[in-house]
Amino acid sequence: MQETGVNPDVCYQCGAKLMADDKAIYMKLVSRGATSFLCMDCLAVKLGCTRAALEERVRYFRESGNCVLFR
Numbered sequence: 001m002q003e004t005g006v007n008p009d010v011c012y013q014c015g016a017k018l019m020a021d022d023k024a025i026y027m028k029l030v031s032r033g034a035t036s037f038l039c040m041d042c043l044a045v046k047l048g049c050t051r052a053a054l055e056e057r058v059r060y061f062r063e064s065g066n067c068v069l070f071r
C-alpha cells in the first residue's frame with residue numbers, strides 16, 4: 001500500500017540495491033535534495049566517467065572528513 005513508484009533504496013535505472021555510499025555520491029554530484037538515486041554504475045554512465053572514478057571520489061570525500069554525507 002506504500003508503493004509510490006520511487007523506491008529510494010534501489011537504483012531508479014537498473015533496480016540495484018543501493019548502499020549508503022551510492023546515495024551519498026549521488027547527492028554530492030547530482031542533487032543534494034534527491035529522493036531517488038542511481039547506483040554507481042548507472043551514475044558513472046550518466047556522468048560519462050567510470051565507476052572506479054566515483055569510488056575514488058567517495059574515498060576522497062570520506063578521508064577529507066569535510067562532507068557531512070560521508071561519515
Ligand SMILES: [Zn+2]
Nearest residue numbers: 011014039042
Ligand atoms: Zn543502476
